[in-house]
Amino acid sequence: MKYFLSTFVAFILLIAGNAYALVIPQGGKGDGRIQTAFYTPTQVYNIKASIGRAVLIQFEEDEYLDEEMGLLGMGDATAWNVAVKANNVLFKPLSENPDTNLIVNTNKRTYAFELSVLPKGKQMDTYVLRFTYPKKQMISRDEELRDQVSKEFANKSVNVKRMNQNYWGYGDDELAPTALYDDGRFTYFEFDNNKDLPNIYKIMPDGTEMLLNFTVKGNTLIVHQLNKEFYLRLGTKVLGIVNKGFDVNGRFNYHGTGNETDVRVLREKN
Known part of the structure; x- marks a missing residue:
């Protein structure tokens, strides 16, 4: 039942540097x-x-x-x-x-x-x-994206079989990437070529934001880590992104290199 209280007795800006958001x-x-x-x-x-x-x-x-x-x-x-x-x-x-x-x-x-x-x-x-409020829609595409990524990144670092696309967004839709996924180690943000690229922030456990570095490959921004939640910021616009498939342990890099097609070989010294 809804009710009325006449009297009851009994917070896209972040203030950086504080211990709270x-x-x-x-x-x-x-x-x-x-x-x-x-x-x-x-x-x-x-x-x-x-x-x-x-x-x-x-x-x-x-x-x-x-x-x-x-x-x-x-x-x-x-x-x-x-x-x-x-x-x-x-x-x-x-x-x-x-x-x-x-x-x-x-x-x-x-x-x-x-x-x-x-x-x-x-x-x-x-x-x-x-x-x-968060919208009940996924940012990433599903089977269509999986096929596209499989072709585009053939013989490259994205492991399609391990790809996580369970990302959801809330806030300014204008900043939404056309695709978003991770391979268990890196996170990939795809954008249209005619879009201004936003800054990407990691949400820390205390709620503060940390600006992330990324590399650019074509129309894809590659963040060299995983995170449970990101913010994309461009001017006053803010888009929050939640990784619902987040695995805090990630996965072990058995190859020992940054490229899945290469293997690091350790030799014993004579």
């Missing part, structure tokens, strides 16, 4: 106070409010706080007025220094927010925050 939602092409962020459960979203102005968070249409799973908790509940109805959370600061955090658990997801109040006229505050 804080996401500042980005304003749209119209009014910058109407903001969007792509949802990932490992991030904290920063909301900047102003005294005397309300902030609205809108979740997915079929997402809400119910009596069984619903939870809303605030570090300093006395300094904020909070109301919840359907997929909307509305709140506004009541005091001059109410900076705190907000945790929301809906019927579908858990959200973490950092709430702070801006001095009047100093920065752009948040009026409305909406989320972009």
Whole structure:
């Protein structure tokens, strides 16, 4: 059952160099106070409010706080007025220094927010925050891609039999590669030739991002490692990529070289 709370008592920018990930939602092409962020459960979203102005968070249409799973908790509940109805959370600061955090658990997801109040006229505050959610579609192609890769990389380093294509994406579709796969050691990002190439980041265990180096072969970017999650960034656009076929152990390189067709031979010294 959906319900209403009149008062409850009880975060594509990353701030680099910190021990945590804080996401500042980005304003749209119209009014910058109407903001969007792509949802990932490992991030904290920063909301900047102003005294005397309300902030609205809108979740997915079929997402809400119910009596069984619903939870809303605030570090300093006395300094904020909070109301919840359907997929909307509305709140506004009541005091001059109410900076705190907000945790929301809906019927579908858990959200973490950092709430702070801006001095009047100093920065752009948040009026409305909406989320972009992971889409239920794979980035990589399946049998068609397997046949293509088998021909294109014949006698090269990609082991088609061991190829993992179980990659899923969320965020800005414009950055999506035409194909994405790994061979148990390297990760391959294929792009159209007319596309600007994004930077590729690895998501670290603490939620921070690390810029990765890659080599280019034709229209393919080759990252010399595997990872459970990547971010592609180009300007303000961000695409999150999840490797659902990730194997933390990878696989042993029995050849001892970077090329599957070569074998390193060790000779005993006389």
